[in-house]
Amino acid sequence: MTSPTVRVLYIDDEENNLQAFRAAFRRQYEIYTAPSAAEGLRIMQHIDIHVVLADQKMPNTTGVEFFKSIVKTHPDPIRILLTGYTDIEALADAINHGDIYRYIAKPWNDLELHNSIKNAYDSYVARANLNNKITELEKTNDELNRFIYSISHELRAPLVSVMGIINLVKMEGLYNSSGEYWSLIETCSNKLDYYIQKTLQYYKNTKDIPDHSEVDFYKLVNDLIELHTYSDKETKFNVDIKQNARFVGDAFRIEVILSNLISNAIKYQNSDEPHKTVNIQINVDEFEAKVNINDNGLGILKEHLEKIFTQFFKSKTHHGTGLGLFIVKEALNKMNGTINVSSNTEDGTTFKITIPNAK
Template sequence: MSDKIHVLYIDDEDNNLKSFRASLRKDFKIFTAIDAEEGLRIAKEEEIHVVIADQRMPGLTGTEFFEQMIKINPDPIRILLTGYSDIASVIDAINKGEVYRFIDKPWNIEQIKNSIKNAADIFFMRRELKEKTIKLQKLHSEMNQFVYSLSHELRGPLMSISGISKLAKLEISDPNALEYFEMIDTATGKLDDFIYKMLDFYRSTKIDHKITEIHFQEIVNQQMEAYREKFDLTHFKVDVQVNQQIPFFCDEAKIRVILNNLFSNAVQFQKEHGGQKWISLTIDVVEENAIIAVEDNGIGIEERYRAEVFNLFARATQKNVGTGLGLYMVKEAVEQMGGKIDLESEVNEGTTITVTLPSLNKGEF
């Protein structure tokens, strides 16, 4: 392709075509057509950046030509030449022909040059944006495949190590050896938890919404079963209440991300001593909103950290648990669904996090 801007000019007067070519051929690569039919053929076969058409032509008008051209090649930027004032034609050109600008006849050479250059700038910016969008879509698709493939490949060996460790502990009576296996179990558990966090991170920040009807009681039952397998809740009093009498529509995967991270934090950031540990999970569906509240009597969050805990990799404690991702993922999921999140906390008293989510329609996202 040449470096010159490619310009197609359609006019039913041959003298105008010759004058246009002679005046602008040094600056641009010029294509000319004596009627709309020839112009459509050139627009279909050649790479064209800017199209200029006279409005008053036999057969198709300039506006009608542009309307037809959009169907076969919508990319070139369109300029209409008008030799008279006709507001109806101008409106038609804007609405049907998607015209970039108008130039009065007889045209001025410098005006034409500037208009072509400005129109070409728009053409090339749009093309660059389109190419980048395609690359981003490809990257997004590849990242989806990569994340899920990576998680699968990592978790397989982890589960094997964990299973072998559990079997070995049943057969070994040496307390020192048992301690080593406990260390292996702890390490594999942390890595497995991190992989889950990475998957949740991707679901909450990178994957588009999938809106379905939400049955909170079913989701909570499933999640609580998973939590009891994952965490030792024997020393916790867990109170769960779900109040839903009306349909609610949202992204189920992101709701699970929210529940997973809020509940996980409530378990992990507990006081080591100090009596009965408890966690309360309440979900109320009222009108067009779902209100999810998770409350605990854990270590709490100091006031100086409360504004930062929703930031990526932020931690509000020196306690060696967590990845610094949990509340960030909650915030991202909530904000993407148009909801809001509130935090109340007192040191050594506990924390309450309340999430309010609107019911969504498929057409909203």
């Protein structure tokens, strides 16, 4: 097997050093040399360089300054700094801002420099392979998300038909005509619809495209309460919303956040509690929206509080997909929002969130 061609660029204003470098390494590497930083940059614009070496002390541009200048335009080549004197500040600056792989003192030792170039190329290859893997994973993930979205839509179409038939059966008074069969079908259909909705929320929440639209918390919260209490008439809602400023934000993600929290507040009520209650308090100003959602439900065990935002986490007392609170946390992260939770099994659970006003 033939060895890969390693393209090395050496920049130094002293011609003797350039000649010595070419003579020492021309058999191992494809060598390019430049007497100035400007000439070195011109070479890099036309040739795919793997390893670039630069002398620190050059008349117009130092090696550190050159490396700084190419960090964004040429991020891939591995950088090695050569210098005939020790300047600790320059070396620290080079490492912090120039992405320096190694520092070699002049006059160099041929074996040391050869090993440094070889190791630098290995690092170049490893980084390139990693970037390729990341690109492949991103592509695969995007294809998987599109597949999930498509399948969820395909599943929802016949499911909506089934739920429509159940409603017709109810309207015609035949719901109880076959024992518990219609009830079982309705329960399974609602559960499947819930899972599909969570899957679609998860898919849409992974999209990075921001949505900046005006949000009316009065209407949004009331619509969500009406939606989630359609099949639950026992839970009482106390709503206190003060919105004295125009609020702009990601309306879809805000709806997802509030929908999940309101749904959980209803779902995890204590069946023995005679006065099931959910309190929603929202204060909106020009800087942020502060949302408190409190219930007197089952509560969350202390040892589970750190895990509830983890993907697919489910406790023995809380049944679901394990995606709801994970989606809430991810949605808030994308809007630079925060969430805190306090809970115990006696008093219920309180979620406090803040969402920056993007207007």
